[in-house]
Amino acid sequence: MTDIHLKVFRYNPEQDEKPYMQAFAVPQEAGTMLLDILNHVKWQIDGSLTYRRSCGEGVCGSDGMNINGVNGLACITPVAGLKQPIHIRPLPMMSVIRDLVVDMKHFFEQYRSIKPWMQHQKAVPERETPQTPQQREQLNGLYECILCACCSTSCPSYWWNGDRFLGPATLLQAQRWISDSRDEAQDERLDQLEDSFKLYRCHQIMNCMEACPKKLNPAEAVGQLKTKLFKRQS
Ligand code: SF4
Ligand code: SF4
Ligand code: FES
Structure with a gap:
């Protein structure tokens, strides 16, 4: 099976001079929703990737992010319908604390x-x-x-x-x-x-x-x- 390709906004103000987009490839079997794919990156590839999530089913509202230019919740966004590489950025015009976590x-x-x-x-x-x-x-x-x-x-x-x-x-x-x-x-x-x-x-x-x-x-x-x-x- 082919991999799912993403480009994720990264910025750690303690060590990065400026933000950058990092590419990841995740196996298809990692899951069907975008949050599954991010979890795979965090748990299997790069534990420093930072984002909010809790309920995993569109109830807590914590994983709002910008997905291919459109705001949405990663946990209820099916990967199947997304153009790849999937560009994932923080919610627009918000101050970034780290990676996809913005100051609310x-x-x-x-x-x-x-x-x-x-x-x-x-x-x-x-x-x-x-x-x-x-x-x-x-x-x-x-x-x-x-x-x-x-x-x-x-x-x-x-x-x-x-x-x-x-x-x-x-x-x-x-x-x-x-x-x-x-x-x-x-x-x-x-x-x-x-x-x-x-x-x-x-x-x-x-x-x-x-x-x-x-x-x-x-x-x-x-x-x-x-x-x-x-x-x-x-
Ligand atoms: S998009 Fe706005 S109105 Fe809709 S659930 Fe989120 S905060 Fe509420
Ligand atoms: S100005 Fe803002 S709040 Fe009003 S309709 Fe447009 S997007 Fe919604
Ligand atoms: S993790 Fe709770 S709404 Fe997505």
């Missing part, structure tokens, strides 16, 4: 800024707060986000204004909490988003939707937030 601190600070937890103005109920099936349905397409950052790091507006624009992932999460019938801080949440940079730097270019490995539509969520703010003014 700012991304998660932005996520925390939207207060991604249930807020009660009145006393916290002793029992759970019920929802009707229709109310629960409002969360579909939002709650499934695994915060892999594939969308935000494919968004040109986020590349250029990521310090102040919250980006598609965090905005989709904001819409998730604003759409939750049990939450009592909708107005405060909308107040926080009413800002020319935080929300309105989205120009509906739709890269985010194409990049999402969970097939979510952050651009639509951003549009819904804009509509809610518009309705509130009128």
Whole structure:
């Protein structure tokens, strides 16, 4: 059987002057998903290759990377459909800590800024707060986000204004909490988003939707937030 050929971005700031692409050849039987192939490189060829992964099945969101120019999760990307050599790089425009590991601190600070937890103005109920099936349905397409950052790091507006624009992932999460019938801080949440940079730097270019490995539509969520703010003014 022929080998699978890859070229992987390498950069160890402690010893490399600059990043470079390293070629590897991995036997076909190493596995069917790209993460299997990276694991083979790490475990059998070069233990210094560094990347994040945990669940191995598209749930934890930790192995977001740029695969042949497109962001995705290595664990749910079949090798069979990829042109070779497979070029694997870190998520675009993120600061590289080492090889495929990028600094997610700012991304998660932005996520925390939207207060991604249930807020009660009145006393916290002793029992759970019920929802009707229709109310629960409002969360579909939002709650499934695994915060892999594939969308935000494919968004040109986020590349250029990521310090102040919250980006598609965090905005989709904001819409998730604003759409939750049990939450009592909708107005405060909308107040926080009413800002020319935080929300309105989205120009509906739709890269985010194409990049999402969970097939979510952050651009639509951003549009819904804009509509809610518009309705509130009128
Ligand atoms: S639709 Fe908005 S959030 Fe999505 S990629 Fe385009 S500018 Fe970014
Ligand atoms: S919306 Fe999709 S691409 Fe963006 S962080 Fe969530 S799961 Fe990842
Ligand atoms: S390893 Fe968890 S999503 Fe890929």
